[in-house]
Each structure stands twice: as C-alpha cells, then as structure tokens.
Amino acid sequence: MSEVDSFFKSAFSVDNVIFGFDGSDLKVLLIQRGAPPFKGKLALPGDLVYPNENLETAAERVLEQLTGLRGVYLEQVKAFGAVNRHPLGRVITIAYYSLVKTKDYTPMPASFAQVASWHTIHHLEELAFDHNQILHNCLLQLQQRVRMAPIGFELLPPKFTLTELQQLYESILETELDKRNFRKKILSMNLLEDLNEMQAGVAHRPAKLYQFDQERYKQFVERGYSFDL
Amino acid sequence: MSEVDSFFKSAFSVDNVIFGFDGSDLKVLLIQRGAPPFKGKLALPGDLVYPNENLETAAERVLEQLTGLRGVYLEQVKAFGAVNRHPLGRVITIAYYSLVKTKDYTPMPASFAQVASWHTIHHLEELAFDHNQILHNCLLQLQQRVRMAPIGFELLPPKFTLTELQQLYESILETELDKRNFRKKILSMNLLEDLNEMQAGVAHRPAKLYQFDQERYKQFVERGYSFDL
DNA sequence: TCAAAAGTGTTCTTATTACACCCATGG
C-alpha cells in the first residue's frame, strides 16, 4: 500500500447529542447499541458519513432515522479524533447537538439502534466509546449558547408558562434563578406574547400561558444578546 | 469495491489559523501554496493527518514545521466537511487556531509551503479551498474566547504597556474602547503587575510596563470570566 | 381548609458609561 493510500484508511462519523426538555429536566436521547463494539452499552446515536454526504446532512439523517424529525435545531460542536477512540480502526467523529420538543418525538428504532430512550443529563452511567466526553462538550456548548441567543422555542411546546421557561434555563445552566428577577428580565425583552390563556387542571393557581414572538425571536437568534442571570 | 471500503476512501486534514499581534494589528500567518490545487494562492497552513496521529498533534506539527514554535496556545474550532470542498477527493478538515507572539516567529519554509507571511485579518483576498470561511469561523471563536478568559499572555511580549493591551482587544474585537474605562476595568482584576519600568526611546511620554501575574492568569483561564467592554 | 405553585415591587448595591485636560519625552 502506498503512503498516500494509507491516509485513506480511515473513516468519519457523526454523533448527535439530542437534547429534550420534559417540563422539568433536561434530557438526552441515547441508544442501546445492538452490535459490537460496546454491544448493549448506552451510546450517542451516530453513523458513518457517506462518501458523498455533507457532515450536517449525515447528522440530520441520524436524527431523522431515530426520531422522524426534520428541520430541527442542529449545531456542530467539534471533532473528536483520538487515535484509539474506536476499537476497530481510525474513525474520527464530528459531534453535533440538536434540540427537540420531546412531545414531537415518536420512537423509531433505526438500523443502528435497538432501543432509544431519554436519560437525565446529570449522573449518567458510562457510555460507549468517548461519548461521555462528547456529551460533556456538547452540554458546555449548549450552556454557552443559551446565554447568547434564545433556544426555548426549540425545546418548549408552543404554549408554555414562565415557570416552565425558568425551569428550562435552570436545568440547562444547572443553577437556581430568582423567580422575580427572571420574570422581570425575560419580560423586559419583549420576546414573549401573553396569550391571555390559563393553564387548566392543575391543583394550584393556574399560570398564564405565553408564546414566543416569532419576529423578535428570529432577531435575537441572529443578532444575539447577553443573557446574564 | 465493497460498501465498507468506500467509507474509507476519504482523508482528513488539519488547518491552522495562526494569529499574531504586531503591536497594533491582529494578523494571520498564511502560506502561498507551492503545489496544485490552488498553486500560488494564499492558504491556511495545514496538512493531512497521519493515520496514527491525534488531531491536536497534527495541528501542533503543522505549527512547529512552519514556525519552529512548540507549546503555544492551540484550540480546535470545528470540522469543515462539505463534499466538494477539496477538488481532489473527499477531505474533511479540522480547523484550529493558535496564538503566537510574532517576535518568537522565525520563518521556516515547510514542505507544504513556499512562503509564509503575516496578513492583516480584515479585507483579505480570496484564499484557497474554503479557507476564507474557516478563517472567519476561527476569528469568531477567538472573539468569543477573549470575552471569557485572558489571552493577552499568548500574544503580547512579556512586558507590555496598557495601550498595547488595549489595542490588542480593539483589534480582536474590531471595536474602539474608552481608554479610562479599559484601564479601570483591567487594573481592577489584579491580573497585571506594575514592573516599575518605563518604555524608552519613544517620542512621547514613556508608558509604564506591565506583565501578567502568572498565578492569577492561570486562574482566569481555568475559571473564566465575563469581560464585557 | 390545606397544599402547591403563581404572581407581584422595592431597595440596595454594583457596574457601566460618558467625558477633557495636563504630562513627559524626542525631535
């Protein structure tokens, strides 16, 4: 084999950290591996990238095969390429994270997965490959992202309460926030529309429902902001 | 060729955006390509990654072959993998940026380069491959980084003036800063040590020289901060 | 009537901004 050929004895994959929010906790969608290596272990959903496929397309494909979802929020984090990260050969992987509304998710066992299920982010067991490290890096990037631009629209149902929004921020940032200060700040951005509707069927005073102002949401995504809480 | 084999008909490379600061402007070290494709065009220094080489090691190697420098600041940004980004085949590249003191740099024509030289970041001509896009992304990441942790130590000589430090921030962030407010803020961090030395040989009132407090610098790098200017 | 979460303002402290003049040196 010529030297040049040896450069082409490697493959690349994408791995996707799919975040969801169930109303109180930030979750990640993991699969149980159906084949060696690491058969039976929990892992991030991922696949090899086809030779004529863009990286982002591959990440979208993995997501769609697993969840049936298209057009969701997806962002590349970085590449992981330690020589021995894959036991069967040199495989570098490009990590993405995506944000999905858990209610839109309908389980679809994909070719690369036997079982997919939601897991709480914190205190996770050991995952296959270097996936703990990948997950950790994606979480860090999400935590940075949430301070620069709004992401609630991607993770919350169309109508939500301020407490749900606050819990979303708290579970992403792993911190507690002051209720009054949070409301003051988020409402002062004019990002939310009061729907003049109430929660129903809860065993306490019902909360007002809000939705995002789409125009303003887009502006914030594009121009960014600093959201110190 | 089997389907599995076709996954291994691809290669990966690293490309390195090497930033330097000449005392007034932020610069990037570019090479003139000595071989096709894009022969004669300016490009980021980069190389294929050896089959048994870690990505970061490859980025360090490119940097050292070009500049002779080891142990400098180096950070991965992301992967670029559009199907047609390389005219000769499927090559995805992992982009890094590094920060060097321009005075430490001694030109070393590497195998992959005929000429290397510093260029101002803004208003660059068209580069080979997708290198304009890569450079732009690396600059964005540097701009974010500089708000989270100090980077002056990597780019400035051991002794520097407050005005030099301010010009560094201004050229990275592409903005103008108020002199008094900048000094107030940076000095209040206790990050700088007054050396009780002065500039000499300048045709104006000589400036005080400072150096970084190594311990405190390390703390800030690890714990981060929010540096809004 | 109890439990549970919703909703609501003010004060204090801290950080940010805007702004203009005199000083020390080399040529």
Add this chain to the structure above:
DNA sequence: CCATGGGTGTAATAAGAACACTTTTGA
C-alpha cells in the same frame, strides 16, 4: 516649542441582587 501618545477622576445612569407575602385552584 511642538507633536505625540501617556496618564488620570467623577458624576450620572443602568443593571443586578436580595428579599416575603397574597392569590387561586384542586383535592
């Protein structure tokens, strides 16, 4: 003596942090 950049403080404004009680509903 002139040109050049170095060095300094204050007042006004804005943002952030801390904090406790009343309301509404279902069980």
